[in-house]
């Protein structure tokens with residue numbers, strides 16, 4: 289049995305729904321279909337999920353929410369009408385509309401997936417299963433035994449399912465929303481629960497490319513990736529596969545393919561536990577990154593003898609519920625990295641607390657920093673690669689503010705100014721490709 293997930297771009301309109309149907313028809317083992325909310329297409333500039341987020345703001349501000357709710361409804365109804373589906377989706381829309389003023393954030397934002405899945409189930413003739421009836425979350429995260437029991441129960445009487453992605457339920461039955469891009473996680477979890485032979489993640493690119501195609505035109509496709517490499521690339525920000533989606537498939541060694549709904553025949557990327565022996569391996573498997581980071585560096589003379597200082601610093605970050613990455617910086621310093629949007633509001637208070645209550649000698653803040661990571665299994669075997677890339681960036685007049693290697697030596701991260709972000713990715717890509725071509729021709 290295969291589990292297949294179609295991202296927002298694959299279900300953006302009726303035309304995309306038809307492509308999905310063709311893919312499903314071509315392989316009867318594609319039995320569990322997960323869908324995201326209708327996303328962007330040439331004719332639809334905004335994802336339904338983003339429209340729902342806007343709607344939530346409008347409701348909260350007390351403004352008239354009717355026009356926006358009408359736009360969302362019209363988009364869903366248009367897909368239904370274009371496909372001539374006999375589904376009374378108006379009933380679901382009315383139900384949502386009636387709850388608009390008092391429903392939870394998780395419920396409202398998950399409705400894009402719910403409505404899209406209802407339409408997809410009708411279009412494919414598959415059985416619709418509400419994700420909140422099968423994926424149960426408790427304080428530890430997904431409750432695998434309970435969720436598996438529920439899913440197998442459904443599968444006992446229905447063998448072809450459509451499940452909305454991006455959410456499940458809390459133990460009390462209320463909707464539990466996953467992080468953005470969470471339909472990838474739903475598909476991965478469902479694959480784990482049924483021990484799928486393959487998890488197919490259908491999107492609008494023919495696999496994972498060595499670098500973001502919006503930055504490097506005609507970037508090379510990565511034919512094969514390990515779960516570890518994918519985890520690092522996803523963590524660093526390639527949008528195509530959600531970071532938390534790696535673990536469930538990795539746990540059961542379920543091969544995972546990233547494929548293109550618009551070009552199914554083009555092939556894609558296969559994610560597996562280990563690479564087959566390759567003849568010509570790239571020094572860099574993939575490049576990913578993100579902009580807008582803040583780096584806070586604290587210094588304390590003989591920090592290694594004053595670990596209580598680190599403890600206090602960490603408790604400040606914990607108080608503000610910040611997701612941070614920490615890196616030693618020199619003998620007596622530590623740098624903490626986080627996304628600017630997570631910290632901006634609290635930054636002055638945090639700096640004050642670090643200075644006043646933690647016993648540090650100094651606190652330095654650098655904003656508008658971009659992180660660019662080169663990921664490769666080769667890095668641990670060939671540490672000189674880091675120096676080569678650094679040298680190359682230096683020759684390209686890119687000011688590298690810091691470098692660190694982490695993720696079991698799987699990635700080297702370069703900290704550069706936001707303005708140098710695209711240039712850094714392009715340069716690392718070019719260097720890696722030139723190196724690769726030289727090796728092939730040698």
Ligand SMILES: Nc1ncnc2c1ncn2[C@@H]1O[C@H](COP(=O)(O)OP(=O)(O)O)[C@@H](O)[C@H]1O
Pocket residue numbers: 294295296297298324327469490491492493495496497498499500501502526527528529
């Ligand atoms: N390294 C990369 N390889 C492939 N796609 C990438 C990469 N980095 C960024 N992307 C972007 O990810 C997009 C696909 O992710 P997403 O928009 O979430 O798709 P979906 O709507 O299918 O969920 C692509 O259109 C591409 O622009």
Ligand SMILES: N[C@@H](CC(=O)OP(=O)(O)O)C(=O)O
Pocket residue numbers: 294295296297324325327335337338400453454467468469470471472
């Ligand atoms: N619709 C949700 C969940 C998701 O996975 O979407 P997509 O598959 O379009 O990235 C989001 O926009 O975050």
